[in-house]
Structures are given as C-alpha cells and as structure tokens.
Amino acid sequence: xxxxxxxxxxxDTFPTIRDQRGALTVVELGSLLPFTVVRLFxxxxxxxxxARGQHGHYRCSQYFLCQGGRLQTIxxxxxxxxxxxxxxxxxxxxxxxxxxxxxxxxPNTILQVLCDRPxxxxxxxxxxxxLRAWRAKx
Amino acid sequence: xxxxxxxxxxxDTFPTIRDQRGALTVVELGSLLPFTVVRLFxxxxxxxxxARGQHGHYRCSQYFLCQGGRLQTIxxxxxxxxxxxxxxxxxxxxxxxxxxxxxxxxPNTILQVLCDRPxxxxxxxxxxxxLRAWRAKx
Numbered sequence: 001x002x003x004x005x006x007x008x009x010x011x012d013t014f015p016t017i018r019d020q021r022g023a024l025t026v027v028e029l030g031s032l033l034p035f036t037v038v039r040l041f042x043x044x045x046x047x048x049x050x051a052r053g054q055h056g057h058y059r060c061s062q063y064f065l066c067q068g069g070r071l072q073t074i075x076x077x078x079x080x081x082x083x084x085x086x087x088x089x090x091x092x093x094x095x096x097x098x099x100x101x102x103x104x105x106x107p108n109t110i111l112q113v114l115c116d117r118p119x120x121x122x123x124x125x126x127x128x129x130x131l132r133a134w135r136a137k138x
Numbered sequence: 139x140x141x142x143x144x145x146x147x148x149x150d151t152f153p154t155i156r157d158q159r160g161a162l163t164v165v166e167l168g169s170l171l172p173f174t175v176v177r178l179f180x181x182x183x184x185x186x187x188x189a190r191g192q193h194g195h196y197r198c199s200q201y202f203l204c205q206g207g208r209l210q211t212i213x214x215x216x217x218x219x220x221x222x223x224x225x226x227x228x229x230x231x232x233x234x235x236x237x238x239x240x241x242x243x244x245p246n247t248i249l250q251v252l253c254d255r256p257x258x259x260x261x262x263x264x265x266x267x268x269l270r271a272w273r274a275k276x
Contacts, residue, residue, distance in 0.1 A: 018183075020185075021184060021185070021188050021190055022181050022182060022183040022184030022185065022188065022190075022242075023181065023182050023183045023184075024179055024180070024181050025180055025182070026178075026179040026257070027177065027178050027179065028176070028177050028256060028257075029175060029176055029177060029178065030176045030177070030256065036174055036175075037167060037174075037175050038166070038168045039164065039165065039166050039167060039168070040164075040165050040167065041162055041163060041164040041165065042162070042163055042205055043160050043161065043162050044161050044163075044205065044206055045156075045160040045161045046159060046160030046161075047159070047160065050159050050160065052159055052160075067180055067182065067205070067248065067250075068182055068206075068248070088182065104160075108246065110206070110248070112205075112250075118166060118168065119164070119166075
C-alpha cells in the first residue's frame, strides 16, 4: 500500500464570478476528485480561533472546501507537517492516513467537507501516535 | 417523458449538531440524490433582497442547499407555482423542466447547488414562455 504524504498535498483555487449580486464560485468535481461524493458536511458559526478536526481517517477520503472567512489547516503524515491557509473558493484533497487540524481564523469561516464514504465511527484516527502506529504497519 | 411538477417538490431538513464550537450539518447524499454530483456552485455575499436564478434547465438536475441566512425559492412548472423558504441545513431537489427564482432574504445567505451535469450553455430555460413551449412539446 502506498501511503499518502503531506509533501504531495496542494491547494486548489476555484473560479469565482463577482458582481453586484454577490459572488458565485464553481467547483467541477469530475476532474477534481478521485472519488464520488456520498456525504458532505459543513461547519458554520464557529468562533474565531477555534480548532476543530484534530483527527485522521483510515479509509475516508475527504475534500476540504473553504466557503467563507479564512481557515488554517495543519496536516501531518507522521513524519512531516505542513500548514495551508484556505480562503473562500480554495480547497484541498485530504487523503486517508493524514492527520488534520483546522483553526477557524475569522468569524463566519465556513468549511465544507466532501467525503467518499458514509459516517463510520471506527474510521477515526484519534491521535498522532495512532496514526504513526497504523502507518508503520500499513 | 414524465414531466416533473412542483406539486411533487418538497424540502428536506438535515441534522445539525450545535455546541460551543459552532454548528455542523451533515448531508448523506447516497439516499438523498437520484444522481451523482459532478459540479457544485455556491453564492455568497449576496445583498439582502437580491433575486437570482430566474431560469430553468432542460437536462440538469439540481439540489439546492441553504447553508446560511434565509432563502426564498419560487418554483413553477408552467401550470402551478410554489414558494419554499429554505433555512440553514434545509434543501430541495429541483429537477429539470422547473423554473426557479431565489431571493436572498438575509445578509450572509448562502445557497449551494449540487448538479448532475457540467455547465452547458444551451441547457438554460430563460423564460416562462420558453418553459411552457418546451413542456408542451415534451
């Protein structure tokens, strides 16, 4: 099994059309995602400075899409850590086997997550120790 | 061909988990959508009172998901018109052959639209007359 690394991770910026009626951002998923979206969730009303996430997934692939505000995402593969700042209309693929923590830098920051699997309680990697132990065996 | 009617349209309300870290809304698409999402777009920063949309689609199926604020959606099948008010965490399927107009009732109203087709310029129904003419022939 080839384990994903944070070195290979990157941000995408989607086209936004702005006029007096607001901003419209378009995401074409066909060419973007290596999976079909079966579940999505989004976070709103998060107080600025709040950290969420702080877990990884064994199987679930996710795509993080910032829809408002400003989001700091720290990702780790157990060996290397990287920080991304997502602004509205920016996103990044977060494959399984990556630990991610998100800090909501501004009020009205909105993060939407697109997933390739339904919710599975046993799919969560709760700590860096658990991540490293699993990656060492994988 | 069986043409969709607004009589059959309905709103869905998705579970939202609220705590001091904000609100998390989950949408399980597998059981919700009769299609695979290949494109999404979302509108932000729309001045309150603005009307957008005001078109239909010949082929594209869409799912409207309200992520913030409050959205009035007026839908018509050419014979009957209905009005829905979507609040955050509420959504509705808008099949092809339905004309829809959305009024953003509050500042920070966010509408996301999930689509089963890429952007196709010739897929737009621009007026009620065009809708009725097409439905009469379909």
